[in-house]
Amino acid sequence: MSEQLLDVQDLRVMLPTRKGLLTAVDGVSMSIAAGEVLGVVGESGAGKSLTGAAITGLLEPPLYIANGKIELEGKRIDNLSYSKMRRIRGKQIGAIFQDPLTSLNPLYSVGRQLVETITTHLPVSDAVAKRQAIDLLKEVGLPAAEARIGHFPHQFSGGMRQRVVIALALCANPRLIIADEPTTALDVSIQAQIIRLLKRLCREHKTAVMLITHDMGVIAETADRVAVMYAGRIVEVGPVKDVIKNPHHPYTVGLMNSIPSIAREVEWLTQIDGAMPRLNDIPDGCAFHPRCPHAFERCRRERPNLIPMRNSQAACWLCKKEGADEQRQ
Amino acid sequence: MSSDNKPLVRARNLTRHFDVSPPFLNRVLEGKQRQFVKAVENIDFDIARGETFALVGESGCGKTTVARMLVGLERPTSGSMEFDGTDIALLKTRREMRQYRRRMQMIFQDPYASLNPRWRVMSIVAEPIRSFGTVKGNDAVRARVFKLLRQVGLGEDDAYNYPHEFSGGQRQRIAIARALATRPEFVVCDEPTSALDVSVQAQILNLMKRLQKELGLSYLLITHDLAVVHHIASRVGVMYLGHLCESADTRTIFSAPRHPYTKLLLETLPDLSMQGRQRVPMAGEVPSPMNPPSGCVFHPRCPYAMEICKKKLPERQNVGHELVACHAYQAEK
Amino acid sequence: MDIFRYIAKRYTLIIDSDIFYSFRRSPVTVVAAVITVTYILGTIFAPWIAPHNSYDLTSLSLLDAFLPPAWIEGGTTNFLLGTDDQGRGILSTIIWGSRLSLGVGFAAVIFSGILGTALGLISGSAGGRVDAFIMRVAEVQLTFPAILIALLVDGVSRGLMNVYEAEAMAIYVVIFSIGVSFWPQYARTVRASTVVEMEKSYVEAAQVAGRHPAVIMVRHVLPNVMGPVLVITTINLALAIILEATLSFLGVGIPPTEPSLGTMIRIGNDYLFSGEWWITVFPGAALAVLVLAVNLLGDWMRDAFNPKLR
Numbered sequence: 001m002s003e004q005l006l007d008v009q010d011l012r013v014m015l016p017t018r019k020g021l022l023t024a025v026d027g028v029s030m031s032i033a034a035g036e037v038l039g040v041v042g043e044s045g046a047g048k049s050l051t052g053a054a055i056t057g058l059l060e061p062p063l064y065i066a067n068g069k070i071e072l073e074g075k076r077i078d079n080l081s082y083s084k085m086r087r088i089r090g091k092q093i094g095a096i097f098q099d100p101l102t103s104l105n106p107l108y109s110v111g112r113q114l115v116e117t118i119t120t121h122l123p124v125s126d127a128v129a130k131r132q133a134i135d136l137l138k139e140v141g142l143p144a145a146e147a148r149i150g151h152f153p154h155q156f157s158g159g160m161r162q163r164v165v166i167a168l169a170l171c172a173n174p175r176l177i178i179a180d181e182p183t184t185a186l187d188v189s190i191q192a193q194i195i196r197l198l199k200r201l202c203r204e205h206k207t208a209v210m211l212i213t214h215d216m217g218v219i220a221e222t223a224d225r226v227a228v229m230y231a232g233r234i235v236e237v238g239p240v241k242d243v244i245k246n247p248h249h250p251y252t253v254g255l256m257n258s259i260p261s262i263a264r265e266v267e268w269l270t271q272i273d274g275a276m277p278r279l280n281d282i283p284d285g286c287a288f289h290p291r292c293p294h295a296f297e298r299c300r301r302e303r304p305n306l307i308p309m310r311n312s313q314a315a316c317w318l319c320k321k322e323g324a325d326e327q328r329q
Numbered sequence: 330m331s332s333d334n335k336p337l338v339r340a341r342n343l344t345r346h347f348d349v350s351p352p353f354l355n356r357v358l359e360g361k362q363r364q365f366v367k368a369v370e371n372i373d374f375d376i377a378r379g380e381t382f383a384l385v386g387e388s389g390c391g392k393t394t395v396a397r398m399l400v401g402l403e404r405p406t407s408g409s410m411e412f413d414g415t416d417i418a419l420l421k422t423r424r425e426m427r428q429y430r431r432r433m434q435m436i437f438q439d440p441y442a443s444l445n446p447r448w449r450v451m452s453i454v455a456e457p458i459r460s461f462g463t464v465k466g467n468d469a470v471r472a473r474v475f476k477l478l479r480q481v482g483l484g485e486d487d488a489y490n491y492p493h494e495f496s497g498g499q500r501q502r503i504a505i506a507r508a509l510a511t512r513p514e515f516v517v518c519d520e521p522t523s524a525l526d527v528s529v530q531a532q533i534l535n536l537m538k539r540l541q542k543e544l545g546l547s548y549l550l551i552t553h554d555l556a557v558v559h560h561i562a563s564r565v566g567v568m569y570l571g572h573l574c575e576s577a578d579t580r581t582i583f584s585a586p587r588h589p590y591t592k593l594l595l596e597t598l599p600d601l602s603m604q605g606r607q608r609v610p611m612a613g614e615v616p617s618p619m620n621p622p623s624g625c626v627f628h629p630r631c632p633y634a635m636e637i638c639k640k641k642l643p644e645r646q647n648v649g650h651e652l653v654a655c656h657a658y659q660a661e662k
Numbered sequence: 663m664d665i666f667r668y669i670a671k672r673y674t675l676i677i678d679s680d681i682f683y684s685f686r687r688s689p690v691t692v693v694a695a696v697i698t699v700t701y702i703l704g705t706i707f708a709p710w711i712a713p714h715n716s717y718d719l720t721s722l723s724l725l726d727a728f729l730p731p732a733w734i735e736g737g738t739t740n741f742l743l744g745t746d747d748q749g750r751g752i753l754s755t756i757i758w759g760s761r762l763s764l765g766v767g768f769a770a771v772i773f774s775g776i777l778g779t780a781l782g783l784i785s786g787s788a789g790g791r792v793d794a795f796i797m798r799v800a801e802v803q804l805t806f807p808a809i810l811i812a813l814l815v816d817g818v819s820r821g822l823m824n825v826y827e828a829e830a831m832a833i834y835v836v837i838f839s840i841g842v843s844f845w846p847q848y849a850r851t852v853r854a855s856t857v858v859e860m861e862k863s864y865v866e867a868a869q870v871a872g873r874h875p876a877v878i879m880v881r882h883v884l885p886n887v888m889g890p891v892l893v894i895t896t897i898n899l900a901l902a903i904i905l906e907a908t909l910s911f912l913g914v915g916i917p918p919t920e921p922s923l924g925t926m927i928r929i930g931n932d933y934l935f936s937g938e939w940w941i942t943v944f945p946g947a948a949l950a951v952l953v954l955a956v957n958l959l960g961d962w963m964r965d966a967f968n969p970k971l972r
Contacts, residue, residue, distance in 0.1 A: 018683055043526035044497075159614050187387040188553055188597045192610035214526065217599025244601065258531035260560035261601055262583055268538070269531040269560065275496040276526070400870050423874075430872045437863040445864040447885045457871035507867065 004031040005208050006055070006176055011068035011078075013050050013059065013232075015279065022279040024063065025050050026232040029306075034175065037202060037209045039223030039240065041216060045276050047232035048212045052178045054078070055210070056095050057085035073175065091121040094169030094207075098181035100161035103168070104153040110137075110164050111149035114171055121172035136167040141197060159190035163197065170201060177202070180212045195222055216259055220244055228252050231277055231287035238312020248314035250292045286317065294318055335414065336375035337515055337547050338399065343408035343418075345369040345394050349619065366618050368394045370571040371408070373645065373652070378514070381541065381548040383562035383579075385555060385594070387615050390568040392551045396517045399549065400435045401426050412515070431461045434508040438520040440500035444492040450503055451488040454478065457510045477506040481536060498529035505536065509544070519551045534561055555598055559583055567591045570618055570626040572642075577651035587653040589631045625656065633657040684966045694958035701952050705761035713740070714754040717920050722749045728933075731940050744940040746929055752940060755921055756948045762922040763949070766837055767902040771895050773841035778848020779891055783879050785849060786856025797853065800846035808843040808901070809908060815839035816914050829917055836915050840902050848894055855887035889967045897960035900953045907949055923949045 013025035025047040032038045042048045053059045055070055057080070070078040077088060089095065097103050105113060114133035115126060124132070130149070137145035140163040153161060162182065169177050182198065183191040199222050202209050211223055219226050219240060227237040228249065236249040247253045257270035274291045277283060283290055289299040298317050306313040307320055350356060350363040369391040376382040384392040397403040399410060401417070409416045412429055420426045434457070437443035444453055454474045458464050464473045475485045481502040492500055501521060508516055521537065522530040538561060540546060550562055558565055559579060566576040567590060575588035586592045593611040613630040616622055622629050628638040635656060643654045685691055704711055715721055726749035730737045737744060743752035785796040803811065816839045820828050828835075859865065860883065868878045903923075909915035910924030911931075918925055923945045930942025 043528060157614050187615060189387060189593065189611040190614060192597045193612075196610055215599075216527070217601060220601050221599055255528055256601070258528045259601065260531075260534070260554075260556040262556055262559040262598060263601070266560070268535050271531040271535055272528040273532070275498055275529060397866075402866055402869060427872050430870065435867070435870045437867060439863060443863040443867050445868075445882055445886070456868065456873070460872045504867075507871075511871075 005034045006032040007071040009069050012066045014066040016062050032208045035206045037223045039219035039226040040212045042229035046229040048229045052180050052212045091172045094174040094177040096169050096179040096182045098184050100165045103165045109150050118171050140167045176208045178210045236314040242311040249316045251288045337378045338376040339411040341409045343372045344406045346406045367571050372573045380563045383550040383558040383565045386568035391571040396519050396551045431511045433515040434513040435517040436508050436521045439524050454507045463511050481506045515547045517549045575653045588655050590627050681966050691962040694955040697955035705764050708757050708761045712754040712757040714751045716750040716755040716758050743944050746941045759923045766906045767899050769837045770840035770902040771898045774844035778845035779852050782849040782852025786853040800849050804846050811843035812839040851890050859883050859886050893963045900956040
């Protein structure tokens with residue numbers, strides 16, 4: 001197996017509040033190989049965006065990393081100073097956010113923003129950088145790139161803006177891109193275009209992607225592997241085909257069945273009752289047990305770790321032989 | 330359709346234009362023209378009692394404007410909308426409108442904005458009851474609110490809490506309870522689940538379906554999610570830039586779509602069965618409704634576009650009780 | 663049963679709220695609040711707290727005039743902070759004067775608050791020409807300094823009344839003129855919040871429920887725009903107190919027979935250079951402390967009610 005590009009071990013993100021410390025991300029471990037697309041999926045409040053922010057060093061205070069380590073190409077990056085992290089962001093890690101408007105400076109033309117980013121990270125002259133910028137814009141499918149390079153962000157439509165943001169993220173040839181809900185703000189017909197683009201570019205540039213989204217459809221189309229998060233923890237991780245077609249964790253099973261599909265006719269959708277717990281009352285043991293149809297004594301008491309299955313891993317006592325036995329009794 | 334089985338809602342040539350002209354002084358001094366956005370243009374549809382009619386389309390297609398016109402939040406520029414045989418577009422005063430308002434209610438998209446944060450659930454759900462006076466006396470109103478809350482899967486104690494103490498799904502349940510408070514026959518649901526997580530979406534869709542069965546409701550469902558439409562709707566209208574491209578039974582839309590836009594929309598549905606099918610993404614983006622393309626508004630993105638599409642707006646064609654507006658489909662026939 | 667539940671709920675909501683938390687966490691604000699509350703209590707209970715009734719002309723004796731504070735030679739413990747030219751005890755007059763200053767301040771901000779909030783609500787909900795008209799008037803008025811408006815209103819009303827009426831009505835004229843000069847700020851803020859709230863779907867839900875537009879404005883929108891109004895009211899209270907003091911100092915405010923803090927400062931001003939500094943310094947300090955405390959409270963409120971700054 002190839003060397004891992006990104007390795008996250010036991011990451012814990014805490015949120016201090018006046019009522020005490022809350023754990024927003026709880027012991028997340030994941031790794032991404034070079035050129036791989038890892039999907040991170042979960043409902044709102046699952047901690048998926050915070051995981052991404054912790055990796056890019058963009059956690060907003062008072063959130064902080066309390067534990068664990070993040071290694072990029074074998075070097076720790078979670079304890080770097082802000083200025084060092086800034087160099088890594090852009091050069092080695094690119095970021096794409098949900099709303100393209102927030103990632104672009106409205107006062108500068110897109111050309112200037114691209115050129116600045118390129119010259120900051122690569123030793124090239126402005127003229128060369130501008131040529132590269134035009135090439136990049138062409139690559140992301142912006143029509144008439146030469147003419148539009150002088151345009152300002154508000155002169156682009158939503159889909160075109162997101163293409164510019166992708167160009168911006170790619171321009172220093174980073175090894176890893178963290179894409180946080182890159183298609184959520186876009187219309188359905190544009191989403192498919194952007195997903196295809198992202199996938200093609202990453203294959204061509206051999207860039208790894210951590211794709212954070214709540215949309216299983218996007219994951220199914222794009223990711224190689226997928227990590228399903230619930231209440232700040234990874235509950236299941238594995239190759240995307242295995243997780244989607246043969247999920248092990250009851251949460252993943254429920255999630256997959258609750259998505260209406262045009263492939264099957266059902267009178268009622270499978271529903272998971274209740275809602276994701278708030279940060280201040282995450283239950284003991286397995287965080288999912290109050291909503292789980294198969295919960296038994298051990299789930300309430302003891303928190304399961306990821307247990308290897310045939311191809312994937314799931315954090316569920318049902319997946320452990322003795323756990324299953326206990327339930328049967 | 331037999332004539333004695335009249336639809337509950339019938340819209341004919343429903344049109345809504347918005348005046349987005351620059352202010353008077355700018356028009357005079359800078360010579361700017363008056364401008365109108367044609368949000369909804371000549372739309373026809375029927376909704377039968379007890380059925381769910383879905384309007385689908387991307388943002389800016391005018392589907393929400395249709396919903397808002399039906400419940401009287403917006404006045405149509407022209408056209409008619411009949412509710413149970415009366416043209417409510419002709420009703421001028423609030424008082425005339427009121428007796429129909431009780432019979433049609435609305436569920437809004439964002440449950441975080443549709444509940445007044447300073448009101449308790451009791452007052453929120455009781456508001457339509459008090460407004461229309463359907464139940465008299467405080468005790469009776471309270472009893473009715475408790476019953477509604479139980480009906481949507483909440484507890485009686487929840488009546489004393491404020492909206493911020495509930496999750497998104499629970500809030501949408503409260504909104505549904507409010508919409509049902511005056512025993513309406515027709516409920517307009519404007520993207521009822523798009524602000525919710527998928528596992529919660531399933532809860533709400535199931536609830537809506539159950540309530541429809543129990544209370545014999547008719548729904549107008551506004552959504553951009555074709556999978557939701559497939560699950561819940563009996564008939565579908567597809568809108569693009571203010572025009573109705575196609576309306577048909579749900580089965581027809583998904584098995585034999587007629588309009589090219591419908592076909593392309595179906596292509597955008599993600600493939601969760603993981604068959605490795607490559608979908609063909611739709612080219613281009615939705616043009617600005619301020620400045621729509623000439624002829625058929627979809628022609629710049631349409632793979633079947635012909636010369637005539639650029640010049641002439643396609644006429645609506647009836648295929649049985651379904652309709653489609655496309656030159657290519659006409660030519661093919 | 664219902665009502666108890668309601669009160670218990672309200673109580674826990676207040677104690678539990680972020681606002682209360684941020685209040686407790688800011689010592690400056692707590693001190694400012696304590697000072698403000700002390701002033702308010704002091705003015706409410708003035709008849710019992712003040713050693714003398716400065717407004718009762720029969721109790722004054724010119725023999726007591728110009729007494730220095732108690733700790734200076736010639737002072738008496740009867741008049742702790744000395745007396746003025748009429749023989750009024752400074753301490754008592756400060757207490758009675760604060761009562762007047764705070765009273766006028768509160769009345770003025772409540773008056774302008776009601777006027778401005780109502781106009782802002784109408785402006786924000788009606789839109790179109792009504793909105794344009796109200797806002798243009800507000801903007802025109804904002805181009806004049808508040809003191810100028812107050813002086814103008816004051817002058818006009820004095821011109822319309824004879825001397826005795828003017829004397830009797832002076833306090834109401836001051837309240838009115840300060841109130842009128844403050845309404846545009848309320849109107850603009852309330853209008854802005856109203857426009858935002860009107861966009862939210864709970865307003866539309868009330869429309870679908872068949873509510874009358876006026877009911878929607880008062881019962882739905884108004885409670886949701888009150889946050890900023892409360893903040894402006896606090897900040898304006900300090901401004902109104904200063905404005906009243908300024909008017910009185912200029913001699914167009916409260917008549918000298920019932921001195922407010924501003925009137926006292928003016929009276930003392932005449933004797934400042936002849937050595938009787940206490941007549942003006944103590945009322946001045948009292949005014950400064952009061953205004954500072956109210957201002958600090960207003961500052962904290964502005965931050966606490968603005969989620970972006972939290």
